[in-house]
Amino acid sequence: MTGQTTLTGKVALVTGGGRGIGRGIALRLARDGADVALVDVRPEGINSVADEIGALGCKATTCVADVSDRDQVFAAVDYAASALGGFDIMVNNAGIALVGPIADVTPEEANRVWAINVNGVLWGIQAAVAKFKELGNKAQGKTSKIINASSIAGHDGFGMLGVYSASKFAVRALTQAAAKEHAADGITVNSYCPGVVGTDMWVQIDKRFAELTGAAEGETYDTFVGGIALGRAETPDDVAGFVSYLAGPDADYMTGQSGLIDGGLVYR
Known part of the structure; x- marks a missing residue:
């Protein structure tokens, strides 16, 4: 990495960082100067992405964790801060979809979507806030960032995607509430809402x-x-550019928002 970029000196963690949008986000944050901790439930993808980040001249570390498990999320954040020497940006990206009529959704399916898409974001918010405070980021004049994965389905409920849509609406609610609760702590909380990627x-x-x-x-x-x-x-890079903006200094005065980045599909 040569020259000064918008995220130089920052440490980010990206959940679901082994493929798809998570991989795109991790690589973009690295291109913009951040060192990145990659978290996923599978090791194969994150190891490969870590190599790609290293080739860009930034540091990367990996951690296998299930975001539906609160203790594992807290452990991942602890590990990232220790391995990379700080903690500034939490990207709660991991998520799953569920397609099917609302009338047919089973308790097991609903619980799994909620555990990953909603509870995973909740635990990520909790863990990040705790670490930002522990490290004294605000006292050092830093604005810490929490960035959550919502969706166009968090703005419109889509047929055959009812539970998924509900989970992404919930992410918007958590984003707004956390932004209000932690603004005084020097923490901004926003969401990104992709479309058809x-x-x-x-x-x-x-x-x-x-x-x-x-x-x-x-x-x-x-x-x-x-x-x-x-x-x-949409491509993962389209999403990643917006996430990098949210992670950077130009978004320091933005909080509690869930921005649509969908090429013009849902309008709010």
């Missing part, structure tokens, strides 16, 4: 829609993409 998650969503509706594989994806004003599917 060309990742493995959307491949699985499309396949499930095909099973349930009889649509051809790829048809649901194409239909959603067809409604995007900018005329193309």
Whole structure:
């Protein structure tokens, strides 16, 4: 890494950092100068992304953790701060989808979505706030950042994605409440709301829609993409650019917001 960039000297943690949007976010934060801790439930992806970050000239470390487990999230944050020598940015990115009619959702399915998409964000907020305070970031004049993964489905409830949509609405609520509670601690809390991103998650969503509706594989994806004003599917880099902005100094006066980054699909 050569030259001064917007996140030089910062330490970030990205959950779900082994692939898809999480990988894109981690690499963008590194390109902008941050050292990055990669957390995922699987080790394979994060090890590869760590190598990519190292090639950019930034430090990376990895930690296998399940974000639905509060103790594991706190341990991951402790490890990141110790391994990288500080802690400034928490990106609660990990999440899963659930496609199906509301009438058919089982308790097990609902609980799993909630445990990862909502509780995982809650534990991440708690762990980050505790670490920011422990390190005395505010006393050092730092603005600490918590950035959560919501979705266009956190602004509109989508048919066949009812529980997923509910979980992403909940992330917006946590984001607003945490922003209000921790502004005095020098912590901003915001969310990013992607649309139709060309990742493995959307491949699985499309396949499930095909099973349930009889649509051809790829048809649901194409239909959603067809409604995007900018005329193309979103990439992880599109999301990552917005997250890097939220992580950087230009967003220091922004908190409690859940910004749509979807190419023009849902409007608020």
